[in-house]
Amino acid sequence: MVPDNSECDRRAKDRFGATIPRELVHRRAISEVLLTGIHTSGNAVYTVSAQWPRWHVFFGSVRHGFDSALVVETLRQLTVLVAHTQLNVPLGMQFLMPDMSVSMAPGALQDPSRPAEVTVEVVVTDIRAAVQGVTAFRTSAIFFVDGQRIAAGTAGARIVTPEAYNRIRSHRGVAVGCRMGRPVPAAEVGHLSPWNVVLNESSDTGHWPLRVDVSNPILFDHPLDHVPGVLLIEAVRQAVRLAFRDPCLDFLTVEAQFVSIAEFSDEATVVLESVSDGPEPAIVHASIQAAGRVRMQARITAKRLVSTGIHQWKSVGTERSALRENLHA
Template identity: 35%
Template structure:
């Protein structure tokens, strides 16, 4: 079982032209807009980072995106863009391409199995204008059920102003709503899932996890060293942009990042790389425990932290976080 990338409660269908855009926008091609929020499973237009897409060959795509200079959650720190914003950008791109490139109907859940990213810290430098990105995407190991996409592996090369910013590889699967309900069982009932969610525990000190507001902290104190309870705040406007029946994948990634920072100590660093596996859904009605421990340094000598999330004595998520010192 893996973790859904989440689907908004309503997603109207749209016709598309040869480039994937609405035919009515043909005369506006020189203007910059975001892609339709429904195509990236977002409710708030302000949370859409993608601006366009086009085919660049068989099962190959170019997606453009823009990172704002400031963001309410993925905000800059130490004069750098947040590297985890890359994971959210890739999440949006994977879902977009499942719809416009592979014909997955809107309203069908998309599910992560694995996500691995690496960024160049120097390319994250904050400038006087937003960061314009190009994501060069290739789809591999495509499996279809009938004429519809079932699973695929995607490889991303990301450029910022023509310079390498980073690379990402991820696996994605898509299900019909009926299959998703069977997979989720009783937890597919959104109203029930939200009604039975645990009370929100207190947050750890924001400074411990690289945050400046308790509302953005996703870890709660727990007994034992480097062990925390996952804080699942379903009112959070970014992590829960729309109601979902489980802890979203981006919440689990943020928990891994914060656990790594807490384990590393007070020296400022950034999560320059992550290798995440989504094992099963993290439910809202039971505590999820986050554990972290220092791991062997990577090939470049950078420190790494191994993070595991467990619920009901079973792993739900794992991550290896590579931390690069600021400066």
């Protein structure tokens, strides 16, 4: 039996009618909660619903298409939500994410006339537990809008008690207001506000100092004792945009490993280490380094999305050749 329109409207309202409690995704501002519900679909399989705004002051740097940064943040939130609501991880436990990857569907366009109602099919694997409960797991997610697959992602999670976290983080630095230096122009990295810029200017090709502004209400919605992974991934994206001179460029894929915690006391640098010499899309290997240690390493594939009346993917081959020559100069 096919449900009538009123029944469909009721189900949509149930799934997208309100956000979930903010503490379940580790957010303070209700406005920054993206998730609207979670339902069990089977053994360790869940359906998560989310609503993405038509435009966002931070997650709005990709014209026409879906912003990969919005997928990254949604993946973070749903991983935390699954832990608290399905794996019985108590509030107050500390989360560490050793890795995260996202892939975007080329050519998937957002309807600019309404918020996107997102359905995410989530599978939880690699669950590990100890006496205190779940200590680690992995989420794999596929994102759909109006039945169209628009992205996929995976994330690892480690759960640490507050006592254990305090022991391993006893040396942590103090948050600073903003890393000193001159930010790169916001327009060159796809943003309208300099508040969203996470790189400082540099004369060294392929190297940019990391900019950390703890007054940013999106990246630092709640108190942290380290630089968050969402900021580190955004820093790599901004570096790639600068390197290819394309503020509209976005990831097709990003695979990030958080090797060690990025401290507030770090004088960290974003480094583009190599650019592929093969066919499109461009493949970039990048890292964030500080004090002689790698904090994050990432493998990226990217193309630019340009508006030409008909939306299409355009090659970055010319800029890539120039960048590769500079990196090896």
